[in-house]
Each structure stands twice: as structure tokens, then as C-alpha cells.
Amino acid sequence: MAPAHPFEAAVALQPQGEGVWRGRTSPAYANMIGPYGGITAAQCLQSVLGHPERLGDPIAFTVNFAAAIADGEFLLRPRPARTNRSTQHWIVEMVQDGRLVATATAVTATRRETWSGHEARMPEAPRPEDVPRALRRGVEWIRRYEMRFVEGAFPQQWDGELREGSLSRLWVRDDPPRPLDFASLTAIADVFFPRVWLRRAKPTPIGTVSMTVYYHADAAQLAATGAGHLLLQAQGQGFGGGYFDHGGQLWDEAGALLATTHQVVYYKE
């Protein structure tokens, strides 16, 4: 049997009795300290997706990173707080050694056919095969993604020179490639390196505090995307008092808007 993709292993959860699931951090997605935030987000969402009472597909998901997560086991408590006819509201708590380390809320819903007309259009970009792959150095989770920067690449020199803007555009997919699903799309939404590094060319310590993803694709659209490249874009908005935020979009190679995302990030100085 072929070994599971590292992503499958990372989001695998074991039932632990009434409303509780057990998971563990994945060395394949290790960050400098503790796990990559995107994999923590995916684990929180996966606890909803795998819940026997889940209704529909994700519409909105917010994860709040409450504390550093240690390498090892954690518990997830997803709770359907309100179930309506076609929508459902979830509260998720992630706990380690009896203390809360992350909270999340999710809205799932059965979608219906309506008028459709995405306004956030995919920007012009060379095809992924025409863009060199970024070097796979640094922390382990970086090696789990193929990244090809079209614009706004990781600073090559930490020379402290200020930049006006922090727009990045890049092609991204799992490495090895893997058919996209809601959990992996959520993990990918966190791949942007900190916008404050791009603005300042200075490696100040950072940590994402809260991230939101809105899903514009249904399961059929994700299936159509398959293991193809996604074009991602993000740009910073406010920077001050120790926190900055960015807004971003994710399209598939055919130009379909799959999701939009936002996050607010702590920075030290």
C-alpha cells in the first residue's frame, strides 16, 4: 500500500469518546517552534468536516491561535452550537495538557444555485511551469508546498530598506501534489510569509493571531481543481502597535475564485 500523503497523516483524528477527537502535531509540517499555523487551522476544520452531525460544506471559518502549540498530542472538541435547515454553526476548541491552545468557529451550509459573478478576478500571471520554484530552505513545512513567486518574493536581503507595498502573488500546491479538499485549501491559505517582513526587510518575530477563510468553491469545484496549482495573492492593510493584517485571494489554475482569506498577525518590534 502506498504511504499516505503527509497531509492525510497530519489531519488524521481519532475519536476519544463523546465529542472529543485526538490528533498529534506532524513533524512534516513543523515550523520554527511548534507546528505551521495552516496545519493547525486544517486540523480544527477537519474536526468539523469529520463530525457525524456535520451539515453541508464550509462557508466561513475563523481560527484563533491562543497559545504556542507543543509538539505532540492535542484534543479537539468540535460542537455544533446551532443547526438550522440548511446552515450549521460550530465552535471548536483545541486543548493541550488541559489548556486551550486554539479556538475556531465555522459555518457550514448546503449551497444552492443562485446568480453567480465573482468580482475578484485572477490577475495576469505567467503559467506556473514558467515561474521558477522558490528554494526549499528554512523550516520543514515550507518543503510541503511548491511555491513559485510571480511578485513579492521572500526578501533576499535583510537590509532594512522600507517598501511601500506588500503585495505578493505566487503559485502554490502541495508537494507531492494532492487533490485539493477543504482542509488542504485552508492550510494553503496560511502560506503567505509575514507581510511585515516584505515591508521592512527585517526579520522581526511574528505570530498569526487570527485567520479567517471564506469558501467560494463547493466540493465539485475543488474536485475540478484537483492537484493543480493555485494562484494566491495577499496584501497588508494596517501595521502598527504590534499587529498587522492582510487580505488575500486564492484562485485555481483555470481562474476560478476558490476562497478569500484574512489574518491578523502579531509582530514584536
Add this chain to the structure above:
Amino acid sequence: MAPAHPFEAAVALQPQGEGVWRGRTSPAYANMIGPYGGITAAQCLQSVLGHPERLGDPIAFTVNFAAAIADGEFLLRPRPARTNRSTQHWIVEMVQDGRLVATATAVTATRRETWSGHEARMPEAPRPEDVPRALRRGVEWIRRYEMRFVEGAFPQQWDGELREGSLSRLWVRDDPPRPLDFASLTAIADVFFPRVWLRRAKPTPIGTVSMTVYYHADAAQLAATGAGHLLLQAQGQGFGGGYFDHGGQLWDEAGALLATTHQVVYYKE
């Protein structure tokens, strides 16, 4: 004694024993059915702001509208789920007749002096006194805000003609004017009429599902803003399968970025 501003009355909460507060919907902020979503958001945040264990000021706030809220009383259960040295993570549940009607999460923190450089700049716009006030027709909550549209006003004709874009820019403040605070800023972040109405010029039923606000102002900046006008901007991103989202920004009259916001909204057809 001068009567309280309707906003004060709307967000007033009474302690009801261990970790529970009681409030009631405000006729002054009534929507077509139930209350204006912005006031529900403000009530959820207020339950955190008024909590005796609260640490610091809001950094991120997400509210999920789980069910229609009936006119009358509700209970709020704000819970500090994790308290760190300088940050705190909150889970809030709003309950009516024993059933959950809204969930929220908040991150509060003590801010520190750091490098600052907002990237989302206030767009050029005529001064508020040079822009006519929008007519105060329709539902009651609309009368609680002075709105002056610079661009992307409410459709004047429901002629079903499609528009490419849904950018709106408008000056907004409380009516009567009132010094800004975190709760009223949060309420104002929801004043945008539905982007799908602007795109389609068709009055399809809608309901906000989830809204997030990131705060870029501290209490001193809000005090400096006082009762002045705010310039708001919002633009839609994805529209399809019964849901659309928008992203937006709020600046004060002096051009300081106070907050960014985004929301995802259900629409019927």
C-alpha cells in the same frame, strides 16, 4: 439628566450571575426583521469589554449570526478561554429562549510601541460637509447613522441591470454624533448595504452569516477621532452558490486607518 444616546441603551448589559449578562434588542436599531446585525455584533463585543477579567483592547473580533434574533431579551455568555501575559482569547455565546442565536470570538491585547506604517491609505474623497446626506428612509437603524455616499450609493432603480463592480465609499457617523468607542466602531463596520444589491440592482433577500473586524486603533486613537465622520469603503469579492463576501476599511476624518472588516452574506437567488 440628558437621556442616554440610543447606542448606550442598545449595548447596556445587566449581570445575571456567574458569567452571564442580560440585554435586550433596541427598537432604535430595528431592522426589517429583528435587530441590525451591527448592533448584535456590538452587544457581543460589549460583553467582552465590560467583563471584569478583560485584558487589553480588541485586536480581532468575529461574530457569526446563527439564527434570526427575536425582539426582546437575550443572554450573553462571554468566556475568557485563554489568558496570556499580554493577549486574551474570548468565546461568546448569545442565547435567546435557551437556543444559541450568535457566536463570537475575540482577541484582546495590550498593545506596544512598534514600527507602524499603514498600507491601506484613505482614498481621495470630498469632505463630508460637501457630500449630501443619504435619505433616511427604510428600516429604523438606518436613521441611527448619518451616511454620505461618495461612490456606490444604494441603487436608485431596481432595474436588474448588472454592474461590474460593487465598490462603495461613504462618510458615516452616529446620529446624533457620539464619541467613537470599540463597540460603536464595530457596529459601524456593518453599515454597508449588501454588495449583491449593487451588482444586480435586484432586491434579493440577504442575511450576514459571519463578520470579522480587525482593529488598528487603540483607545487613544478612538478618543482623537471623537464624534467625527469616518470614511468607509467596501467591495465584494466572490458571489455564487448563495453566498458573497466583501472586504472593507474604516478611516477617520484625519485619514487614520481605524479598522478593517470583512463579511460573508447569504443571498437567496
